[in-house]
Amino acid sequence: MSGTSMTAPYLDPKHVREGLSRRKLLDQVFVIVGLIVMLACLAILAVLFIDLVIDGSERFSWDFFTNFASRRAERAGILAAWVGTSLIMIVTALCAVPVGVAAAIYLEEYAPKNWFTAIIEINVTNLAGVPSIVYGLLALGLFVYQFNLGQSIAAAGLTLALLILPIVIVATREAIRAVPNAIREAAYGLGATRWEVTKDHVLPYSTGGILTGMILGLSRAIGETAPIITIGALSFIAFLPESPFKSEFPFISFGWLDDPFTAMPIQMFNWVSRPDPAFQANAAAAGAILLGMTLLMNGVAIWIRYRFRKKINW
Amino acid sequence: MLDSSTLARAQSAGQSREEQPLANEQSTSAVADDEARAAGPRISISVDETRKSRTLKVKAAVENLNFYYGQHRALKNLSIPIADKQVTALIGPSGCGKSTFLRCFNRMHDLQPGTRYEGSITLYPDNLNLVGPGIDPIEVRMRIGMVFQKPNPFPKSIFENVAYGLRLRGVRNRATLAEEVEKALRGAALWDEVKDRLQDSALALSGGQMQRLCIARALATKPEILLFDEPTSALDPIATAKIEELISTLRDQVTVLIVTHNMQQAARVSDYTAFMYLGEIIEFDEAAKIFTNPSKKATEDYITGRYG
Numbered sequence: 001m002s003g004t005s006m007t008a009p010y011l012d013p014k015h016v017r018e019g020l021s022r023r024k025l026l027d028q029v030f031v032i033v034g035l036i037v038m039l040a041c042l043a044i045l046a047v048l049f050i051d052l053v054i055d056g057s058e059r060f061s062w063d064f065f066t067n068f069a070s071r072r073a074e075r076a077g078i079l080a081a082w083v084g085t086s087l088i089m090i091v092t093a094l095c096a097v098p099v100g101v102a103a104a105i106y107l108e109e110y111a112p113k114n115w116f117t118a119i120i121e122i123n124v125t126n127l128a129g130v131p132s133i134v135y136g137l138l139a140l141g142l143f144v145y146q147f148n149l150g151q152s153i154a155a156a157g158l159t160l161a162l163l164i165l166p167i168v169i170v171a172t173r174e175a176i177r178a179v180p181n182a183i184r185e186a187a188y189g190l191g192a193t194r195w196e197v198t199k200d201h202v203l204p205y206s207t208g209g210i211l212t213g214m215i216l217g218l219s220r221a222i223g224e225t226a227p228i229i230t231i232g233a234l235s236f237i238a239f240l241p242e243s244p245f246k247s248e249f250p251f252i253s254f255g256w257l258d259d260p261f262t263a264m265p266i267q268m269f270n271w272v273s274r275p276d277p278a279f280q281a282n283a284a285a286a287g288a289i290l291l292g293m294t295l296l297m298n299g300v301a302i303w304i305r306y307r308f309r310k311k312i313n314w
Numbered sequence: 315m316l317d318s319s320t321l322a323r324a325q326s327a328g329q330s331r332e333e334q335p336l337a338n339e340q341s342t343s344a345v346a347d348d349e350a351r352a353a354g355p356r357i358s359i360s361v362d363e364t365r366k367s368r369t370l371k372v373k374a375a376v377e378n379l380n381f382y383y384g385q386h387r388a389l390k391n392l393s394i395p396i397a398d399k400q401v402t403a404l405i406g407p408s409g410c411g412k413s414t415f416l417r418c419f420n421r422m423h424d425l426q427p428g429t430r431y432e433g434s435i436t437l438y439p440d441n442l443n444l445v446g447p448g449i450d451p452i453e454v455r456m457r458i459g460m461v462f463q464k465p466n467p468f469p470k471s472i473f474e475n476v477a478y479g480l481r482l483r484g485v486r487n488r489a490t491l492a493e494e495v496e497k498a499l500r501g502a503a504l505w506d507e508v509k510d511r512l513q514d515s516a517l518a519l520s521g522g523q524m525q526r527l528c529i530a531r532a533l534a535t536k537p538e539i540l541l542f543d544e545p546t547s548a549l550d551p552i553a554t555a556k557i558e559e560l561i562s563t564l565r566d567q568v569t570v571l572i573v574t575h576n577m578q579q580a581a582r583v584s585d586y587t588a589f590m591y592l593g594e595i596i597e598f599d600e601a602a603k604i605f606t607n608p609s610k611k612a613t614e615d616y617i618t619g620r621y622g
Contacts, residue, residue: 182466188425190479191456205469312469
């Protein structure tokens with residue numbers, strides 16, 4: 001027919017239909033491949049976690065949390081380790097978050113776009129990739145010897161703060177960038193200064209993203225072993241740092257900052273390297289708890305993000 | 315050419331009346347010159363079909379305004395008067411510089427690096443050159459409000475949105491804030507719709523309500539000029555009609571400058587209209603004249619829909 005001879009072959013309905021089913025098949029293939037890859041990742045994590053829980057099952061008890069390390073595996077606990085880890089995380093968060101958020105605000109809202117800020121930006125991104133042992137060496141020279149902090153909680157907290165600073169900066173910048181420019185213009189249009197725009201609008205609206213970045217940074221820091229071994233964490237201590245709370249005025253004390261410490265990954269490392277197989281169970285139990293702490297922190301990050309997304313929907 | 319001819323027309327029209335209109339640089343005596351400075355220049359406008367003219371104060375005079383993005387000259391020698399308590403519309407095809415021009419009035423360009431103004435926008439009665447080098451853009455923005463193309467309420471409560479400008483000015487008294495917020499919301503014809511839910515999030519409002527909230531937010535600080543940058547381009551026809559009606563009533567309290575893509579809208583709401591093309595003002599006149607009997611061929615082509 002003259003009608004069909006005039007139509008280009010690629011417009012022929014039969015050809016179109018065949019092509020479409022081939023293209024949809026590719027679509028399906030990708031869905032399946034993606035699903036397999038994702039399930040494989042989840043399965044590895046689940047196997048790891050379940051394996052740790054089974055190996056350490058005989059050690060899970062209240063005593064495990066309230067006992068100090070011991071030469072007898074069944075009496076050894078993680079009291080010093082989890083207290084040490086918690087205090088280090090407090091120092092890390094208090095140092096990394098204000099500095100990281102301030103740096104991100106400066107880079108996003110204040111800094112002019114020139115070669116100098118471009119170099120800073122590249123550096124920040126690269127810092128996130130520096131091996132953690134290098135931070136440990138830096139901290140050994142700077143905090144432990146130069147600043148004379150010794151092998152203390154303060155030194156460990158500062159070291160890990162350095163380590164997660166780039167993570168906090170990058171996450172905060174992303175969160176700040178997600179605030180629409182129209183909102184900034186609205187505030188500037190009413191006569192706000194740059195600082196007023198930042199504190200009244202940009203920061204409150206990006207809090208969700210900033211907190212998420214902070215927690216992801218902390219959950220990276222909580223498992224770091226190399227840098228705190230480098231600065232000399234003790235693996236066997238039978239005492240707690242000085243309590244931050246006092247019964248007499250001023251009720252609060254910072255003596256614990258100077259105290260020696262151990263941390264969860266250090267304690268684990270110590271147990272794993274012992275020949276007695278009984279300690280392997282301790283290590284597995286501590287590993288399961290550490291992994292649980294990390295997952296819990298990530299869960300909190302997801303929850304926070306969800307809450308803020310619901311409240312602010314651009 | 316446009317500015318001088320308009321002001322000259324203003325002068326000749328006014329001479330037939332007792333009330334002498336005074337164009338600032340053309341006054342004959344020093345005393346008159348001083349008076350002119352005190353009162354600001356005037357402009358004539360003819361009302362309805364009879365073209366009976368009356369004189370109006372000028373709120374701002376744009377003279378030889380050039381604006382540069384780096385080396386690129388985006389606005390070329392613009393000169394028009396902005397009549398006090400009237401609506402002036404800027405029309406023209408996309409990219410003609412009308413939004414750029416509008417944003418000179420509240421120095422929004424200063425937020426970007428590498429921008430530069432030449433010439434002057436003199437604000438009367440205090441003879442302040444808005445684009446002068448010694449003028450703080452923040453002070454300019456505190457005196458000249460703006461409503462943007464897309465409604466951009468803060469993700470805060472309705473009350474806090476309107477109160478924010480007052481808070482920036484240091485108002486802390488709760489009663490004063492409540493009173494001014496109500497006044498502004500009434501002024502923006504939104505009060506009745508939101509009075510029972512002032513603490514609800516502004517993001518829960520409809521698009522048209524959001525835009526009226528943005529108008530209330532700008533009105534709360536009693537601006538001398540209110541700038542509208544295509545305020546209805548993101549809204550449906552009903553919401554658009556409400557905003558247009560609102561702009562018509564606003565001229566009792568504030569000088570309005572509006573950029574619009576929509577020629578019917580410009581014809582409906584404006585008293586004066588400037589037609590811009592490629593960064594220049596091709597024609598500036600009373601809206602009635604522009605839309606019925608433009609003197610330039612390009613203007614006629616644009617308003618009859620031949621391009622743009």
